[in-house]
Amino acid sequence: MSAFGRKNGAGGMKPGARPTFGVAKAMHGGDAPHPGKRADSQFPPLPDDEAKERAPAAPSSSTSDPLDPMARLTDRANAVVEGPAEATGFEASVHNIKEQVLPRLLERVDPEAAATLTKDELSEEFRPIIMEVLAELKVTLNRREQFALEKVLIDELLGFGPLEELLNDADVSDIMINGPEQTYIEKKGKLQLAPIRFRDEQHLFQIAQRIVNQVGRRVDQTTPLADARLKDGSRVNVIVPPLSLKGTAISIRKFSEKPITIDMLKNFGSMSEKMATALKIAGACRMNIVISGGTGSGKTTMLNALSKMIDPGERVLTIEDAAELRLQQPHWLPLETRPPNLEGQGAITIGDLVKNALRMRPDRIILGEIRGAECFDLLAAMNTGHDGSMCTLHANSPRECLGRMENMILMGDIKIPKEAISRQIAESVDLIVQVKRLRDGSRRTTNITEVIGMEGDVIVTQELFKFEYLDESEDGKILGEFRASGLRPYTLEKARQFGFDQTYLEACL
Numbered sequence: 001m002s003a004f005g006r007k008n009g010a011g012g013m014k015p016g017a018r019p020t021f022g023v024a025k026a027m028h029g030g031d032a033p034h035p036g037k038r039a040d041s042q043f044p045p046l047p048d049d050e051a052k053e054r055a056p057a058a059p060s061s062s063t064s065d066p067l068d069p070m071a072r073l074t075d076r077a078n079a080v081v082e083g084p085a086e087a088t089g090f091e092a093s094v095h096n097i098k099e100q101v102l103p104r105l106l107e108r109v110d111p112e113a114a115a116t117l118t119k120d121e122l123s124e125e126f127r128p129i130i131m132e133v134l135a136e137l138k139v140t141l142n143r144r145e146q147f148a149l150e151k152v153l154i155d156e157l158l159g160f161g162p163l164e165e166l167l168n169d170a171d172v173s174d175i176m177i178n179g180p181e182q183t184y185i186e187k188k189g190k191l192q193l194a195p196i197r198f199r200d201e202q203h204l205f206q207i208a209q210r211i212v213n214q215v216g217r218r219v220d221q222t223t224p225l226a227d228a229r230l231k232d233g234s235r236v237n238v239i240v241p242p243l244s245l246k247g248t249a250i251s252i253r254k255f256s257e258k259p260i261t262i263d264m265l266k267n268f269g270s271m272s273e274k275m276a277t278a279l280k281i282a283g284a285c286r287m288n289i290v291i292s293g294g295t296g297s298g299k300t301t302m303l304n305a306l307s308k309m310i311d312p313g314e315r316v317l318t319i320e321d322a323a324e325l326r327l328q329q330p331h332w333l334p335l336e337t338r339p340p341n342l343e344g345q346g347a348i349t350i351g352d353l354v355k356n357a358l359r360m361r362p363d364r365i366i367l368g369e370i371r372g373a374e375c376f377d378l379l380a381a382m383n384t385g386h387d388g389s390m391c392t393l394h395a396n397s398p399r400e401c402l403g404r405m406e407n408m409i410l411m412g413d414i415k416i417p418k419e420a421i422s423r424q425i426a427e428s429v430d431l432i433v434q435v436k437r438l439r440d441g442s443r444r445t446t447n448i449t450e451v452i453g454m455e456g457d458v459i460v461t462q463e464l465f466k467f468e469y470l471d472e473s474e475d476g477k478i479l480g481e482f483r484a485s486g487l488r489p490y491t492l493e494k495a496r497q498f499g500f501d502q503t504y505l506e507a508c509l
Contacts, residue, residue: 094148097139098156099199104133105153119154126150160207162196163252167230173254174296179247180204186296189441201247208238208248215322217339226339227322232257235324253296259328262305270298270435271445272482275465277507278448282431283309285498286364286388287491292401293435298443299392300324302435303366306390310364314388317360319353320368327366350374354381367391373412375405376421382428398432398449402459405429419457426451426459430491438478445482452490462487464508484508 108129114122130150134141141149155164166175166185174186180198184191198204212219212228219226224243228236235253266276282289283306291306293299307327310316316332318325323336335357340347350367354377357365365381367374369392382389393408395401402425409421434447448465463485471479486509489495495504 094145094152097134097141097149098152100137100139101130101133101149102153102156104136105129108133109157114157119158122154122158123150126153160210161203162198163207165196166194167232167234167252167254170257175250175252175254177204177248177250179244179249182246189437189443204248204250205240208240208250211236211250212238222342223339229322229324233324233326235322253324255300255324255326259308259326260301260305261308265302265305265445268443270443272465274484274507275445275448275482278464278504279306279433279445280309281495281498281500281504281507282491283307283388284311285491285494285500285504287430287494288382288387288428289390289431289433290401290405290429291390291392291433291435292395292398293392294394294396294437297435297437299435300368301443302433302445303368303390303392304328307366310388314363315361316364316366317357317362318366318368319350319357321350323368325366325368333360351377354378357381358384358386362386364388364390369393370405370408372408373414375408376412376414376424379405379409379424379428383424395434398434398447398461398463401432401434402429402451402461422457422459423454426454430494432461440472440476440478442478444478444480450490462490464489 105126114125117125127146127150130146130153155161160167162183163175163177166172166183171187172185175194176184176186176191178184180201180203183194183196185194186192198207208219211230212226214231215228217226217228219238219240221240221242224240226238228238230236230252233255235255237251238248240248262271262276262279265271266273271279289306291299291302304326307316307325307329310327310329312330314329314331316327316329318327318332318334319337320334321337323334325334327334335353337350337353338346338348350370351372351374354365354367354374358381363386365378365386366389367378370378371393375393378389378391393401393404395404402422405425406418406421410418429451432447432449432451433445434449435443436446437443444467445465446467447463450462450464452460452462454460464487465482465484467480467482469478469480473479484507489504489508492501492505495501
């Protein structure tokens with residue numbers, strides 16, 4: 001039985017009747033205009049496009065050497081700010097027809113019944129109804145245009161609207177929506193404007209609610225912040241007015257469908273052969289590792305890659321605010337925090353989950369990111385027989401990472417002196433892996449540092465590897481080299497217990 005009704009009246013079509021399309025012209029895409037196209041055609045070229053074709057090319061504003069630093073600053077000061085990207089040609093034409101078809105389509109659809117169907121089933125149900133609506137509007141489409149219109153309409157009703165195109169693009173790693181009229185994407189480490197727009201703020205807000213509702217969370221004026229995830233594991237952050245002044249803002253961090261390994265990071269140029277060997281041994285020998293770096297530097301990717309080195313026989317628990325880690329182990333149990341309800345009750349924090357995880361017989365505990373007093377609970381786990389635990393945190397260098405860990409513990413209600421906290425960190429953490437996103441968009445492992453112990457009230461560290469900046473190429477790529485310090489690693493004893501001492505020593509020298 002069909003889940004869709006038919007509108008009563010003259011708009012309805014008799015079964016088997018051929019739709020009458022009148023004398024409307026076929027829709028032509030802007031990227032392949034027909035010769036001799038009249039100004040009164042169904043989709044005339046956009047005025048901006050015609051003006052661009054007639055206007056002569058503007059001379060370059062800068063005739064100076066592009067490698068001159070001051071010339072680059074001058075060009076940046078005189079640059080014109082780009083406006084929101086506009087869809088043109090075929091995409092603009094499909095968008096215009098969608099705006100006409102969608103209201104009439106909703107009149108013929110039972111939303112509750114439609115929600116029970118898959119996208120393929122919905123396409124089959126939609127096809128005759130869309131043809132019926134197009135006949136009413138006296139619009140005729142070719143086969144390519146019909147498929148494009150069906151996809152756009154189904155994405156609007158069951159998916160995430162204009163976002164679907166970006167989510168399906170494997171080259172896009174980040175999506176940043178700054179209100180309904182401006183969307184940026186990251187490709188190969190560089191930001192650029194995306195050619196999508198939302199109808200209005202209400203349209204964007206509905207899509208944001210659809211995303212967070214999938215994981216049992218909510219976003220509205222009373223709770224204007226929300227962390228969520230998509231079905232493919234992508235991380236989502238939503239912030240809505242009144243906190244966001246440009247309208248609803250959505251940030252999506254996409255992750256590769258294919259699991260990233262340490263060898264792949266080495267081939268990408270993120271680290272050297274010796275660094276890759278040292279990290280593999282550190283992951284296999286149950287060293288306690290803290291991955292430090294800035295936003296978008298690749299901390300989660302590094303943590304996922306290190307997890308590949310964990311023995312398949314070990315029980316691993318991961319604890320996160322929004323589950324985004326995808327470990328490559330058979331015995332892996334992910335845990336996720338819970339926000340408070342409308343009355344402000346019932347919240348389950350990372351600290352609560354860490355305490356509970358200690359009763360679940362874990363071999364390793366992995367925290368997606370530590371931001372507060374739960375750092376002390378993680379250190380306690382590292383010191384109570386759960387070697388090989390890992391976490392990520394935001395810091396600019398290994399030394400700042402240690403300072404942040406001290407400060408996060410002091411932020412809590414634990415009344416212990418700073419010297420005791422520093423000693424706990426020095427006894428718990430074995431390695432700090434510093435990752436960084438450079439200005440050319442590349443991500444590098446810039447430091448691998450050992451935590452040796454205490455000297456007075458100062459935590460003593462030893463640098464095993466470091467990335468040193470050398471120069472910049474003509475196309476803006478950062479040139480540098482990974483250098484080993486040549487020091488005997490303090491963690492060699494842990495490697496010896498697993499039989500990797502000789503290989504580990506050769507990698508570090």
